[in-house]
Amino acid sequence: MPLEIYLNVAISGILTGLVYGLMALGLSVIFGVVRVVNFAHGEMMTVAMYMAVVLFSTLGLDPLIMLVPIAAVMFALGYILQKGVINAFVTRPESTQFLLMIAIAIILVNVLLIIFGPDAQGVQTSYSYDSYAVGPLIIDATKAYAAVASLVVAAVLFAFFRFTRTGTAIRGCADNHTGALVVGLDVSHLYALTFGLGTACVGAAGVMLVLLVDATPAIGPAYTLLAFIIVITGGLGSMAGALLGGVLIGLTEAMAGLLFTPSAKSMFGFAILVLVLLFRPQGILGKAAR
Amino acid sequence: MNRKSPKPSAGIGPRITRRTFAASAGALAISAGVAPFNIVRAQSGALKVGVILPRSGYLAGIGQDCQRGVDIAGPILKDLGYPDLEIMNGDTESSVDTARSRAEKMIGDGAQVLVGAFDSGESSAIAQVAEQKGIPFIINIAAAPDITEQGYKFVFRNFPTAPMILGDAFANQLEIFGMTGAAPKTAVFLHVNDTFGTAMAKGIGAVSAKFDLPYKIVDEIAYDPATKDLSVEVAKAKAANADVLLVVSRLNDAILMTRELVKQRWTPQAILSMGPGWYEDQYLKTLGKLSDDPISFVPWYDPNKKLSPVLEAALAKAYPEVNMNTNHIFTFEALLVAADSYKRAGSADAAALTDAIRATNITDNVSIGPGIMFNEKGQNAGVKDGAIQNRDGKLVTVAPKAAANADAVWPMTPYGERG
Numbered sequence: 091m092p093l094e095i096y097l098n099v100a101i102s103g104i105l106t107g108l109v110y111g112l113m114a115l116g117l118s119v120i121f122g123v124v125r126v127v128n129f130a131h132g133e134m135m136t137v138a139m140y141m142a143v144v145l146f147s148t149l150g151l152d153p154l155i156m157l158v159p160i161a162a163v164m165f166a167l168g169y170i171l172q173k174g175v176i177n178a179f180v181t182r183p184e185s186t187q188f189l190l191m192i193a194i195a196i197i198l199v200n201v202l203l204i205i206f207g208p209d210a211q212g213v214q215t216s217y218s219y220d221s222y223a224v225g226p227l228i229i230d231a232t233k234a235y236a237a238v239a240s241l242v243v244a245a246v247l248f249a250f251f252r253f254t255r256t257g258t259a260i261r262g263c264a265d266n267h268t269g270a271l272v273v274g275l276d277v278s279h280l281y282a283l284t285f286g287l288g289t290a291c292v293g294a295a296g297v298m299l300v301l302l303v304d305a306t307p308a309i310g311p312a313y314t315l316l317a318f319i320i321v322i323t324g325g326l327g328s329m330a331g332a333l334l335g336g337v338l339i340g341l342t343e344a345m346a347g348l349l350f351t352p353s354a355k356s357m358f359g360f361a362i363l364v365l366v367l368l369f370r371p372q373g374i375l376g377k378a379a380r
Numbered sequence: 381m382n383r384k385s386p387k388p389s390a391g392i393g394p395r396i397t398r399r400t401f402a403a404s405a406g407a408l409a410i411s412a413g414v415a416p417f418n419i420v421r422a423q424s425g426a427l428k429v430g431v432i433l434p435r436s437g438y439l440a441g442i443g444q445d446c447q448r449g450v451d452i453a454g455p456i457l458k459d460l461g462y463p464d465l466e467i468m469n470g471d472t473e474s475s476v477d478t479a480r481s482r483a484e485k486m487i488g489d490g491a492q493v494l495v496g497a498f499d500s501g502e503s504s505a506i507a508q509v510a511e512q513k514g515i516p517f518i519i520n521i522a523a524a525p526d527i528t529e530q531g532y533k534f535v536f537r538n539f540p541t542a543p544m545i546l547g548d549a550f551a552n553q554l555e556i557f558g559m560t561g562a563a564p565k566t567a568v569f570l571h572v573n574d575t576f577g578t579a580m581a582k583g584i585g586a587v588s589a590k591f592d593l594p595y596k597i598v599d600e601i602a603y604d605p606a607t608k609d610l611s612v613e614v615a616k617a618k619a620a621n622a623d624v625l626l627v628v629s630r631l632n633d634a635i636l637m638t639r640e641l642v643k644q645r646w647t648p649q650a651i652l653s654m655g656p657g658w659y660e661d662q663y664l665k666t667l668g669k670l671s672d673d674p675i676s677f678v679p680w681y682d683p684n685k686k687l688s689p690v691l692e693a694a695l696a697k698a699y700p701e702v703n704m705n706t707n708h709i710f711t712f713e714a715l716l717v718a719a720d721s722y723k724r725a726g727s728a729d730a731a732a733l734t735d736a737i738r739a740t741n742i743t744d745n746v747s748i749g750p751g752i753m754f755n756e757k758g759q760n761a762g763v764k765d766g767a768i769q770n771r772d773g774k775l776v777t778v779a780p781k782a783a784a785n786a787d788a789v790w791p792m793t794p795y796g797e798r799g
Contacts, residue, residue, distance in 0.1 A: 095615055106609060221644070228643070352601055
């Protein structure tokens with residue numbers, strides 16, 4: 091097989107992996123601070139995908155333009171959900187939290203089914219079928235835009251946590267919950283902010299993913315699982331780890347599909363997960379439990 | 381001694397005494413015991429047809445599409461002079477177990493003939509129930525060959541089996557090659573790796589050997605039907621540098637595959653599909669001009685038959701946005717068989733109805749082939765595939781010649797030149 095095929099597939103895997111990484115970033119942020127495992131993560135992303143589909147089909151608004159407004163709406167939904175429902179479960183046993191999040195996931199899927207039906211719906215932008223030819227390489231334009239947008243959103247999120255007072259306070263909550271309470275931080279509000287940010291992240295990922303994949307109500311669970319694989323591989327709670335995990339899984343699946351058989355490409359993603367759990371249980375960039 | 385004559389009864393007819401009552405009751409009991417289930421109904425009312433389809437679950441879309449064939453059947457059958465059908469709707473929920481229990485319930489509720497169920501597994505389950513209860517079952521769509529190889533007496537199928545579908549597909553391909561002068565030398569084969577795709581892949585290997593095909597399959601690429609990205613698969617197929625793309629897919633992956641073909645700037649000479657997806661309405665609507673030119677080899681309708689435009693017009697009236705397809709054609713024809721046999725049997729008695737179905741000889745039908753007639757196994761061995769090509773958002777039949785209404789376009793118009 092010619093070399094450019096390998097390069098094309100590798101580039102495609104990395105670009106897709108960056109979008110996956112942004113999706114997983116939301117999960118990692120929420121777990122890293124609130125310590126609640128969001129089993130409704132993929133379903134929340136599906137909600138954002140449908141928002142993009144509706145805005146495109148009714149008003150002709152390009153998903154990339156609507157990225158920020160949809161992320162803002164998802165932030166508000168996440169904030170309200172955390173403040174109104176999930177906050178009461180933060181101190182409860184993990185099994186209860188799992189059940190709550192799974193219940194939310196089931197409700198979201200069924201509400202989407204009632205509203206939109208089971209058929210796939212997508213958006214066809216003017217650049218949906220564009221690709222860039224760089225020498226012998228062909229780069230999917232949509233994937234490139236989505237990957238760049240993922241990097242921008244991730245950079246903004248990193249900057250927020252690193253350079254703002256609220257971001258620092260949230261990191262304080264994550265490091266020491268009791269200490270945060272002692273110094274007078276409004277932990278409940280900060281948790282809700284964090285959940286909102288995580289939901290906004292996955293919302294942004296959903297808006298970009300709808301450029302690559304059609305939305306169906308049942309699409310969520312597969313992406314929830316994928317997000318878990320990525321954050322466990324990259325390191326649960328590590329933002330850089332989530333992006334790295336996304337790229338690693340995207341690249342591994344693409345190359346495995348090319349070198350072995352495409353029908354087994356998911357298997358290689360799981361194989362990476364098993365290897366990480368065996369040799370570095372905290373994930374590639376995760377911190378070991380003390 | 382004078383015997384007293386019996387007093388005349390007050391009403392008309394003989395007076396019922398204790399002795400005559402006991403004799404009548406005994407006779408009734410004996411006759412009931414001898415023939416407890418032989419309930420013969422004269423053709424006084426509508427035939428109760430239990431239509432069992434996957435109306436929910438993962439096959440819901442297809443089940444609901446089949447229902448369109450049911451919805452438009454009534455007036456057409458009436459115009460053809462057939463007796464009324466009373467439709468009883470059942471949902472398999474896309475589950476084999478539910479299909480079985482629904483069939484039992486429908487028979488319990490009075491269904492006199494069953495129709496269904498699109499899926500081979502579900503149809504097999506219903507066939508077992510129909511056979512056990514002695515109620516005729518007319519399969520609308522199901523391709524697994526073994527359903528009509530079990531020696532069933534009450535099961536009939538007006539749909540080709542998988543080997544028939546494949547055999548016709550290759551025969552139609554040869555006809556198209558002859559017609560267009562095309563002689564592709566290589567093909568790359570992409571297929572889903574589910575039960576259907578794997579079975580078709582095996583079948584293609586076995587059946588293609590019997591045909592003198594000009595092309596050789598240079599690479600076979602299996603993929604997960606639930607995949608969200610086919611970029612690797614298409615890159616691999618493109619690298620094979622084959623003349624034609626042979627596919628067995630579903631709807632969503634057919635759309636994904638086309639998008640990748642466009643993005644990766646590869647237009648093969650032809651896309652030859654031996655499964656669903658490429659001719660479906662959603663494919664045509666989603667992709668617009670990019671949906672043109674693939675050729676699908678599927679059980680189809682003969683546009684030159686008298687009844688075809690009637691069915692097409694009825695569907696267009698009821699569902700203006702929907703193109704007529706396999707689901708509508710064969711579900712309608714299953715009801716046609718039921719109505720025709722009921723008319724000839726003159727009764728809804730299961731045995732009489734079954735005999736009448738077995739003797740079916742409908743030449744004024746819709747699907748390709750000589751008509752609807754069943755062999756000793758209950759299979760319509762004459763039903764044929766058609767080769768259909770997407771053209772400007774519509775579907776035209778390009779083979780077999782007897783059922784064609786257009787010439788095949790070969791090679792495909794390059795994706796980059798479609799405006």
